[in-house]
Amino acid sequence: MIKKMILCSLALSFFSSCVAVKEYEKVKINDPDMALSEKNVHRLEATFQSYREAASGANGGKTGGGCGCN
Amino acid sequence: MKKLVSIPILFFITAMGFAQEKVQDSENTYKKRVLETAEVEFLTSLYTQDGDNAAVTGGIGSEKLIDATATFIVSVPLNDDDVLTVDAGVSAYTSASSSNIDPFDGNKPADPFQASSGASASDVWTNGVISYAHSADDRNNIWSAKLSASNEFDYFSLGLGGSYTKLFNEKNTELSVNANVYLDTWKPIYPIELRTSNLSRYGTITGNANYNPIFKKFGSKGRNSYSAGFTFSQILSKRLQGALMVDYVNQQGLLSMPFQRVYFSDVADSFIENFQLADAIELLPDNRTKLAVGGRMNYYINEIFVLRTYYRYYTDDWGITSQTASIELPIKITDKFTLYPSYRFYNQTAADYFAPYEQHVSSEKFYTSDH
Numbered sequence: 001m002i003k004k005m006i007l008c009s010l011a012l013s014f015f016s017s018c019v020a021v022k023e024y025e026k027v028k029i030n031d032p033d034m035a036l037s038e039k040n041v042h043r044l045e046a047t048f049q050s051y052r053e054a055a056s057g058a059n060g061g062k063t064g065g066g067c068g069c070n
Numbered sequence: 071m072k073k074l075v076s077i078p079i080l081f082f083i084t085a086m087g088f089a090q091e092k093v094q095d096s097e098n099t100y101k102k103r104v105l106e107t108a109e110v111e112f113l114t115s116l117y118t119q120d121g122d123n124a125a126v127t128g129g130i131g132s133e134k135l136i137d138a139t140a141t142f143i144v145s146v147p148l149n150d151d152d153v154l155t156v157d158a159g160v161s162a163y164t165s166a167s168s169s170n171i172d173p174f175d176g177n178k179p180a181d182p183f184q185a186s187s188g189a190s191a192s193d194v195w196t197n198g199v200i201s202y203a204h205s206a207d208d209r210n211n212i213w214s215a216k217l218s219a220s221n222e223f224d225y226f227s228l229g230l231g232g233s234y235t236k237l238f239n240e241k242n243t244e245l246s247v248n249a250n251v252y253l254d255t256w257k258p259i260y261p262i263e264l265r266t267s268n269l270s271r272y273g274t275i276t277g278n279a280n281y282n283p284i285f286k287k288f289g290s291k292g293r294n295s296y297s298a299g300f301t302f303s304q305i306l307s308k309r310l311q312g313a314l315m316v317d318y319v320n321q322q323g324l325l326s327m328p329f330q331r332v333y334f335s336d337v338a339d340s341f342i343e344n345f346q347l348a349d350a351i352e353l354l355p356d357n358r359t360k361l362a363v364g365g366r367m368n369y370y371i372n373e374i375f376v377l378r379t380y381y382r383y384y385t386d387d388w389g390i391t392s393q394t395a396s397i398e399l400p401i402k403i404t405d406k407f408t409l410y411p412s413y414r415f416y417n418q419t420a421a422d423y424f425a426p427y428e429q430h431v432s433s434e435k436f437y438t439s440d441h
Contacts, residue, residue: 020240021305028309028370033378033400033408036303036313036366044115044139047161051135052119054418055384055392057297057317058364 104205105147113141113159121441124167124182126261128331128348129427129439131182132166151207157199164192171329172262173345174272180345190259190329195222199229210237218252224328227254231297242305252295258288258328263347275347278338284350284432293323309370319360326354332439334432352438354423360386364394376400389422 021029028034038046038059050056121133141159148154166185173180175188185191201216211234218229231250237243263269264285275281296319303313331348333339340347364382371377378398385391398412423436430437 020242021308022240025308026305029305029311031370031376033376033402034311034368034370036311036368040111040143041113044113044117044141047139048117048119048137049416053392053416054386054390054421055362055382055394055416057299057319057360057362057384058315058382059380 101150101207102209103147103150104203104209105145105153108147109143109145111141111143113139113143115139122183123426123441124170125327125330125352125438125440126167126170127182128333128346129441131170132185134166134185135163137161137163151205153203155199155201155203157197157201159197161195161197162192163195166191168193168329170345171259174262174342179343180272181343182345193223195220197221210241211235212237224257224259225254226257227252229253244301244303246299246301246303248297248299248301250295250297250299252293252297254293254295254323256288256291256293256324256328258291258324260285260287260328260351261331261348263342264351269342269347273342276341278340281340281347283348285348288324288326288328290324290356293321293325295319295321310367312365312367315362315364315366317360317362317364319362321358321360323356325356325358326352326438327440328352330438330440332430332437333428334430334437335428336431336433349432350437352440353436354438355388355436358386358388360384374402384418390418390420392416392418 046056046059115138117135117137117139119133119135122131123129124131124133139159139161141157143155143157145153145155164185169176169186169188169191170180170182171190172188173182173184173186176184176186178184180186197218197220199216199218201214203212203214205212213232213234215232216230218227218231220227229250229252231248233246233248235244235246238245262272263281264283266272269275269281297317299315299317301313301315303311305311328351330352332350332352333346334349337349362382362384364380367379369377376399378400380394380396380398382394383392384394394414394416396412396414398410401409401411403409421438423434423438424441425437425439426441427439430439
């Protein structure tokens with residue numbers, strides 16, 4: 001767990017060292033497929049996965065409750 | 071090892087609705103609306119699976135399942151800053167394993183590998199979520215709240231939650247925190263042999279004729295889930311951005327499934343027809359804590375291809391650890407049609423309380439054969 005926390009900290013420091021991209025330079029970043037969340041259509045797939053898998057969370061979606069399956 | 075074949079078929083239709091474009095010209099300033107137009111999304115899916123390790127029948131038996139789902143998501147801009155979203159869905163399924171909660175109500179001899187035809191063979195899950203989001207004038211602070219409810223025959227869930235998002239560094243960096251509470255209630259449905267005093271009406275008990283299961287109805291029927299999440303996202307270049315996500319969940323209450331059978335190796339087996347009668351039902355602790363840490367990295371290759379990657383590490387205090395990784399390559403065929411080929415990898419360890427069919431012993435404190 002400590003190793004993972006160190007890795008996360010390194011990743012955070014790496015991110016924060018980046019040069020800011022200006023608004024007018026974000027055409028590619030703003031492409032709908034670049035969104036950092038699951039697309040709505042994947043929600044249904046995530047529901048099926050919760051029938052079969054123990055793991056959930058950390059994907060921008062529901063993390064507990066809502067059905068008896070998780 | 072469970073063998074499952076799944077065929078998710080997903081259709082995605084997005085319709086853009088009407089809009090009233092509004093220019094705010096007080097003090098001669100223009101504020102871009104958070105959502106320009108009302109949006110309606112309709113999602114539908116068909117899912118099938120099969121397998122031979124049904125938890126309802128203690129780790130053996132058919133897992134055949136068909137699920138059809140339809141969902142509407144309507145987002146309406148209330149003004150320049152506020153958006154109301156209503157999300158309503160219905161999911162109808164037929165399941166061989168849940169049909170065997172009562173395997174004696176079909177026309178064929180009871181058998182864990184055959185679906186029965188009684189009431190538990192199908193169910194309908196309905197779900198509704200209302201959420202409201204408010205963005206500050208500078209669009210660097212976003213608050214949201216949501217209320218949800220879902221219902222199926224033996225389960226009702228009520229949820230509420232909220233989130234706060236802060237953008238800074240010229241909107242290159244985003245921090246978000248969220249919290250959710252789900253207050254769920256079971257209407258426990260137990261295997262038929264445990265709620266019937268006169269088993270002989272279903273047939274003659276063979277094997278151990280002195281059938282004597284370990285069974286006590288659950289006292290608590292509530293299941294509460296409390297979750298807290300944190301997301302950090304960062305634009306790394308004009309083509310690359312990533313995010314780190316952490317979710318913590320604590321669940322309390324009835325975490326066992328009341329209709330899942332367990333068969334003990336130290337208890338003589340009892341049968342009616344081809345169906346083995348439950349030695350007990352699944353019994354699990356009434357508290358569980360889960361932690362999931364995930365990351366996403368998306369790269370814009372060109373006007374046709376985007377590379378989307380995802381990794382998640384999961385652990386909980388029931389002894390489960392899991393890793394999930396996926397890679398997706400959206401291909402823009404035309405302006406209005408995108409193909410989403412993807413590959414997903416998932417593995418997990420078994421819970422401390424898990425053992426396959428007939429491998430638990432009756433002296434254990436907790437037990438499940440849910441693969």
